Amino acid sequence: MMSEIINMLVFYIGLILVFLGGILDLLAAIGMNRFKNFYLRLHAATIGAIGGGFYPLIGLGLISLTLDWMGTNRFYVAGISFTTAFFLVLTAPVGSHALAQGTHKSRIVEPEPIVVDRLREDEEKGLIEK
């Protein structure tokens, strides 16, 4: 009895996570269109990667853990979901770092509008190499 309740709870938490991921992906796409600058769009892309990628994968793993009719296959699906989520969290920021740094160094996009740009200031002072 107790295990059934826990099973159901985990199942619905997983469903909520998957559903939330879909909504966040949609909102990230809207944000991609509404933000008018490359750097601002990177923030919307982060929502797509973490909110729309990490959480649904965790939810998928939780759902598959509760499905008894899948037999031992459920551990297989859950394991792949969890490890993919783990590596997504490790590797997604690397792409953002590379894009942001490369764009700033090469001056392809001016980070406009901007309140203050400490990196540009320090580069002009010669404190860090360009």
Place this chain on the structure above:
Amino acid sequence: MKRIRAILGLMIPLIILYIVYTGSFNLFELILGIITAIVVGYLFGDVVVEKTSKVLDPVRWFWLVIYAVFYFTVIEAKAHWEVLKLIFNPSGIKPAIVRVPYNVSTDYALTTIANSITNTPGTITVDVDEKRKYLYVHWIKAVDVSDKVAKENISALFEKYAHKIFD
């Protein structure tokens, strides 16, 4: 002895990762995982593991788990909510590239801080100055551009945990 402990320090996480990934507890999978982990641990153990006493320290693993749970529930939820509000009200944005000082010594801790900053929507690490110990962070809603306040708002919490886990 040090080398064996370095190999063990890389081997154990790799075996756990392999077993979680395959999701089966056959003897075959277990032996294959152990052999692969030994080979990888032998090749890269002393490159990946700098100090063996840190890897086999359960207190650090405990803080890692605490940090992971706290980060992916509370911190991420707050940051997502902030940026979602900005998507529907783009006039509220106030972007700035601020300087955030950090005070950790190992590369792992620095990577943890930089990745944590980038993984929260609203802040992205643009560059790092390892000599003067500064991170340059693009912040979508800069409440204050001074180094100290920026650090309190962005990375003070990450640094506290990164210090406990990796330093």
